[in-house]
Amino acid sequence: MIALGNDEKAKYPFLTDAGEYLKDKGFSLVDFGTDPVLKLAVDKALHRIKVAAKGLVYKSNIVDGQASKDNVLELEVFSFLLAIVLIKLTGMSTLVKRFALAEARRAESYLKTDLGNASDNSKIDLATRIIYELFQIEVTKDNDFFVMSVSDYVKHSITFHEREWKLINRHVENGKVFLNPDKTVRLIRKELGNYINSKIINAPKPSMIPGLEGIVDELITISKDLTPTYTITTGEYPPCIKHAIEILEKGENLPHSGRFMLATFLLSKGQSVQQIAPLFKNAPDYNSRVTLYQLNHLAGISGSSTKYSCPSCEKLKIQSLCFATSECDNIINPLQFGKKRTNVRI
């Protein structure tokens, strides 16, 4: 574990052993239900969760990156610990996800400031050490930029769908990618969220703290209100699949990658090998035996029993098989086409 100063404990409470900290200060979890001194921490924890549930980032009492007064530090660490305890007591996964994301974004803003702090090398060092310890990305400073290996960059950037994150939109030189502090930290936002998420999930579920039952019930109600969604499906095929079918109907050659897309799509939609096979009859190199063999293989009926899944839109774009229209609506896999999520509760 990284050795943290007081400021850092308040900024990155997920890096501390908050339970130990609580013990060191002479408290135990049950005290939160009764001790009037800790009432402020309980309120803050509840506020912290509510803000996260709304999709916002909680503003702490840290001033200029410093938790100068002792009680600020205590409040920050205690409220973080208690928020996790309360969320665990609700058992609501929606709250876990939202809280983890909000805490990640909060930490992200501190990391950005620390990395961008040109006058304080110790802050830069700590921020780069956090990035290395948590995500094994070695970041070094080169003038105004932070530099990492191309392989580390792409491992993380592929989780972004925005074009600006593509490697080609970065300054790449001699096996390294050059980023400003903002982008360096943005790159790990998702993983930071995952890290906090897994910390919460892996924490043991505590017993109910007497006196906090009402708060837990309130959080359960909030979480239930947030729970979406049902899905409406139009049943129409996406343009890439329509295009592939058209090509085959015309008796033109559909490349192997196109056949793979079509077959895996239809298999995922519940069609059988026997239903799909006739589609390929017009292909210039049609061979019924080979077609059935390949379809069975993709369906996991023969071979390694792996059921192949439909390629992502990103992969289809590279293979020149994507013919996206506005109806695609930023889906990331053809199987999502025509499905609309709605927040109306049923």
Next chain:
Amino acid sequence: MLESNIRFLENSFKKYYFDHFSSIKIPERSFEREFGYQKFNPGMIRHLQIKNENELRLLLIQNAPSDVYCSNAYYTFPNLPMNEKDWKEADLIFDIDAKDLNLPCRENHTVLVCNECNNVSKNALQCSKCNTSKLEKKSLPCKICINSSKTEVEKLKDIFMHDLGISKENIHVYFSGNEGFHVYVYNSQFQHLGSRERSELVDYILFKGINPETLGLNKSKPASSIFPNLDEKGWRGRFAVKAFGSKTKRSKEISKILKDKNISSTFQDLLTTVSENIGVKIDPNVTMDIHRIFRLPGSINSKSGLVKIQCDNLEKFDPYVEASFLSDDSVEILANCPVEFKLKNKKFGPYNDEKITIPTFAAVYMICKKLARIA
């Protein structure tokens, strides 16, 4: 394929493997790789583990394969089914194929062979003999095809060395044995990358997905200084060289763009024009596939009868001299090859359904292209 053709090809290939085995180098860490082979009868045998040169020699001589393959991936158990192999890492491989370069010469040396009756035609939608539309394209690549592929390889090597930090000795270029080149990258930081990450490298190399803003377009605050200079590293520098040509032209061109009311579309037009030739025309699927098996260096490509060999001097490399290893023994064939070609510095064809006697290496070339059969 006709039985007599198969026998002839098998014997010719077997002789090559017998005479030239010492020049076939078994890949490093072969025991961690998956091997596979095809025979002239359809069907692929995969998931083989070959531990040493003797086992490879046995495979080649005993099975007389039409094609031999080896994975770029390293596995703990290469001989188990794919999902049990335990993938460890994979060399980075790029495929540059003349057929993907949209060259104007292509139609001069491409023919259509009917899958039903083997009739050979040019520019037809269906077979003139049996009316089927099941036609297969066969190309006999010319010098332009090979030279254009070499240019792409050089562009690729430039990106490897300057952008991706790959040292020269870890880049190996092979003639694929048919229409292009395979470029291997060993011991790089990319060995452990999965398919999705490799697709990012592919887009980078293809010059795909670039934002105009990356190249200096700023609609709200347009300024000359943010457009790339010719001496910049990476794609910005390459774009500047291609788009502007020289320093003076750069200033002129940028002033023109900045004066334009519709700055975005003017710049986008320039970008579209430059994009056509700036990226390296690699086959994206090959590089993204981390479970693929690739033609084994030193083995014969059954699409041509030529050998996949390493090119130490790419500039001077002539595949039709240096990759043709089959014997000169004469053989009588019935050839229907409307395109002239050159092998081992000898010209052959065109042949119009003719019975001819020619050296084995040329006969194999045409039979592999389905443009001849044993008489």
